[in-house]
Amino acid sequence: MIKTIASLELPVGEHLAIRRNRICYQKETGALGRIALVSGTHGDELEGQYICYEVARRIGEHPECLTGIVDIYPALNPLGIDLANRTLPTTGMDMNRMFPGSKDGNAMEQIAAAVVDDLVGADLCIDIHASDIFVQEIPQVRLSEEFAQRMLPFAKLMNVDMIWMNATATVHEATLAHSLNLLGVPTMVVELGQGNSINMVYGNQVVDGIFNVMHEMGLWTGETVPTQLPAISSDGKVEFIRSETEGIFLARSQHNHFVCVGELIGEVVDPMTGEVRSRITAGKDGLLFTLRNYPVVYEGDLLARILTDID
Amino acid sequence: MHIQEIYTVHSVYREDMKIRGYLFGHGEKSACIVGSLRGNEIQQMYICSQLIRALKELEANGCISAGKQIQVIPVVNSYGINVGRHFFGVDNGDLNRAFPGNAYGEQGRRIAHALLENVGNYIYGIQFASFYMDGEFVPHVRMMETGYQNTSLANLFGLPYVVVHKPAPIDTSTLNYNWQDEMTAAFSLYTNRNQEIDEQSARQAVAAVLRFLKRMGIIRYESHSGYISHVLYEQDLSDVHAGAAGIFRGLVKAGDDVRYGRVMAEILDPQEGTVRETILAPTDGIVFFAHTRALIHQGDTVYRLVHRLHE
Numbered sequence: 001m002i003k004t005i006a007s008l009e010l011p012v013g014e015h016l017a018i019r020r021n022r023i024c025y026q027k028e029t030g031a032l033g034r035i036a037l038v039s040g041t042h043g044d045e046l047e048g049q050y051i052c053y054e055v056a057r058r059i060g061e062h063p064e065c066l067t068g069i070v071d072i073y074p075a076l077n078p079l080g081i082d083l084a085n086r087t088l089p090t091t092g093m094d095m096n097r098m099f100p101g102s103k104d105g106n107a108m109e110q111i112a113a114a115v116v117d118d119l120v121g122a123d124l125c126i127d128i129h130a131s132d133i134f135v136q137e138i139p140q141v142r143l144s145e146e147f148a149q150r151m152l153p154f155a156k157l158m159n160v161d162m163i164w165m166n167a168t169a170t171v172h173e174a175t176l177a178h179s180l181n182l183l184g185v186p187t188m189v190v191e192l193g194q195g196n197s198i199n200m201v202y203g204n205q206v207v208d209g210i211f212n213v214m215h216e217m218g219l220w221t222g223e224t225v226p227t228q229l230p231a232i233s234s235d236g237k238v239e240f241i242r243s244e245t246e247g248i249f250l251a252r253s254q255h256n257h258f259v260c261v262g263e264l265i266g267e268v269v270d271p272m273t274g275e276v277r278s279r280i281t282a283g284k285d286g287l288l289f290t291l292r293n294y295p296v297v298y299e300g301d302l303l304a305r306i307l308t309d310i311d
Numbered sequence: 312m313h314i315q316e317i318y319t320v321h322s323v324y325r326e327d328m329k330i331r332g333y334l335f336g337h338g339e340k341s342a343c344i345v346g347s348l349r350g351n352e353i354q355q356m357y358i359c360s361q362l363i364r365a366l367k368e369l370e371a372n373g374c375i376s377a378g379k380q381i382q383v384i385p386v387v388n389s390y391g392i393n394v395g396r397h398f399f400g401v402d403n404g405d406l407n408r409a410f411p412g413n414a415y416g417e418q419g420r421r422i423a424h425a426l427l428e429n430v431g432n433y434i435y436g437i438q439f440a441s442f443y444m445d446g447e448f449v450p451h452v453r454m455m456e457t458g459y460q461n462t463s464l465a466n467l468f469g470l471p472y473v474v475v476h477k478p479a480p481i482d483t484s485t486l487n488y489n490w491q492d493e494m495t496a497a498f499s500l501y502t503n504r505n506q507e508i509d510e511q512s513a514r515q516a517v518a519a520v521l522r523f524l525k526r527m528g529i530i531r532y533e534s535h536s537g538y539i540s541h542v543l544y545e546q547d548l549s550d551v552h553a554g555a556a557g558i559f560r561g562l563v564k565a566g567d568d569v570r571y572g573r574v575m576a577e578i579l580d581p582q583e584g585t586v587r588e589t590i591l592a593p594t595d596g597i598v599f600f601a602h603t604r605a606l607i608h609q610g611d612t613v614y615r616l617v618h619r620l621h622e
Contacts, residue, residue, distance in 0.1 A: 009556035009609035012581045016608070090608065092397055093443060097408070097481045104550065106444060107610030134402065173480035242415065246321045271323070296401060298418040299321060 005073075006114035008107050016079060016107075018115060023056065023070040025063050033068040033219050036122040036185075037210070038115075040073075041096045041129070041176060043080020043087070044195040048128035050203040055210055058222075065222030070214070071122065076115060076176075084196055086132065099179035119180055123217060124154060125187040126210065127177045133195035134294040135302055138256045138287075139202050139209075140164055141230070142189040144172065147181045151188050156230065157216055158190065159209030161256070162289060162307060163232045194293055231287065231310045239284050239306040243268055243297040245277045253304075255291040265304050268297060284308045312367050317384065318425035320418060328390045330422070332429065335366045338378035341529045343433040343495075344520060345384045345426075345486065348406045348440075349398065350391025354504040355439035358516045359385035365517060366530075374531040381529060382433070387426060407440070408481070410489040427486070431493035435464075435527065437520060438486055440499040444612060446602045447565040450515055452540070453499040455482060457491045462542045465498055467526045468519040469537015472599070472617075476545045503565055543617060548599055551614040555588040557581050559607040563614070567598045568621055576613055581606075594618050 006018040039048025052074040101112025131137040141155040145166040180187040193199040214220035247268035259282040268278040290305035320328040346359035404419035412423030451472035454460040465473040490497035502512040525532040558579040569592040578588040596616035
């Protein structure tokens with residue numbers, strides 16, 4: 001059943017509406033377990049659109065296997081998605097820095113509060129993000145250290161390549177995940193692919209993981225696929241490679257493969273002179289789990305990340 | 312006066328972005344004033360330019376106190392200003408959400424780090440800031456309630472109001488918050504404009520800073536005593552929200568004294584011109600903030616009132 005959980009009028013004949021699809025085939029819902037899939041907080045992250053679709057499609061194929069509630073929120077920032085705009089188009093603010101919101105605040109704070117209000121009571125929430133438009137990422141779960149021990153058993157079932165603890169801002173204060181965890185809703189952030197596109201191979205991998213989790217929670221009796229063992233990392237095991245200069249980055253390595261010390265990852269070149277300004281090589285052996293796609297770089301821009309100390 | 316280059320951003324396609332500090336006097340780092348961190352903060356840049364002009368004259372007349380040094384940084388995000396973008400770089404990052412920054416991070420964080428390194432050891436820090444909502448404010452000094460705030464000092468600017476704001480998680484990455492963390496007595500000054508220049512409030516802001524510098528013994532200057540500021544806590548402001556969306560017709564402005572039940576604004580149907588909502592004052596008070604854009608969304612903050620305060 002599709003329900004509008006928050007709606008605000010826009011100036012000319014339109015509403016900003018946040019909608020949720022509740023999939024449940026039981027009449028009595030009071031004692032049922034509930035999982036929530038949330039996506040589209042950043043309008044340029046579209047990987048979650050496929051994942052939401054595929055989860056709903058697979059459940060629709062075998063409704064008899066669903067023994068609980070699945071709530072799907074594909075688009076928390078629908079105007080942003082419509083415009084391929086990461087932030088909220090009207091204010092330029094990052095929606096994932098506005099949680100838990102405020103019922104007495106301005107329009108978007110009210111929306112954020114309504115979203116949180118609707119999610120409270122879920123037994124688990126999975127907040128699906130893609131990378132931004134600049135770098136591509138392997139499927140991974142990101143956990144803040146504060147909630148890592150509680151979330152790790154769920155994260156291991158997600159069929160991702162990597163679990164990154166205490167990672168980037170996606171798990172920090174004022175995010176949806178952090179706010180929900182504080183409110184007692186176990187929440188993990190999934191990140192995969194890259195901005196403004198959909199990688200269905202990665203998407204299917206994560207969807208398999210979501211059904212594993214649902215099976216473990218007793219919400220799904222249908223078939224699941226064996227879960228792969230993810231690499232588990234703290235920040236200390238991640239090697240960040242940033243550009244030393246401005247220029248055009250040309251990747252000379254493949255994303256998602258093991259690199260050895262000294263291996264060429266890419267070059268930063270000058271299109272005017274034909275000069276190579278900087279050669280970027282791996283400082284350690286490891287998995288190249290992040291690789292820059294967007295060519296124009298400033299000094300300090302992220303080019304790659306390597307997960308080290310893994311077998 | 313002499314000029315120092317605080318940080319330089321190199322780009323493949325643009326000339327360097329140089330962040331410059333204008334220094335007056337010699338000795339103890341007494342006061343630092345920062346202008347435009349966002350590309351739409353034109354009034355903030357203008358105020359700093361007028362301050363530099365005034366300080367040049369004072370210095371030429373020997374009116375900077377011995378052993379005191381003042382720095383003014385009128386513009387940080389000139390790349391944004393030159394292309395009409397609020398935020399910095401291709402990833403559109405808000406520099407006033409990048410503090411304390413990181414010397415080895417992406418460009419926005421490097422800028423924040425370099426800026427904080429430079430300004431962090433001043434005794435007094437003054438930022439001409441802007442609010443995330445578009446609109447008009449009564450000129451005021453805003454301080455975050457970090458435990459280090461000192462409203463008595465803020466009174467010395469002689470502006471009508473001092474507002475104490477309890478920081479939300481999102482505020483912890485602002486310059487003001489991190490400045491206070493560096494033990495600088497930090498103040499944010501708000502005038503009634505951002506993108507347009509308002510000469511009257513700009514003059515008031517320049518006078519307020521000069522008055523403060525004089526009262527702290529940093530300059531010798533004869534000035535009007537200004538206001539005895541009214542100190543208020545942000546949570547005590549009465550917010551008035553729009554119940555409908557449409558064209559906004561404001562009937563009162565920032566600084567007006569309103570009485571309970573007075574018509575403050577109308578929201579019109581954008582196509583038929585009829586009044587969709589009449590907004591009445593919920594209390595007696597002074598209009599502290601007023602929405603000024605032609606369009607309004609349902610739920611937007613239309614006015615903020617200082618409850619039961621009269622002119």
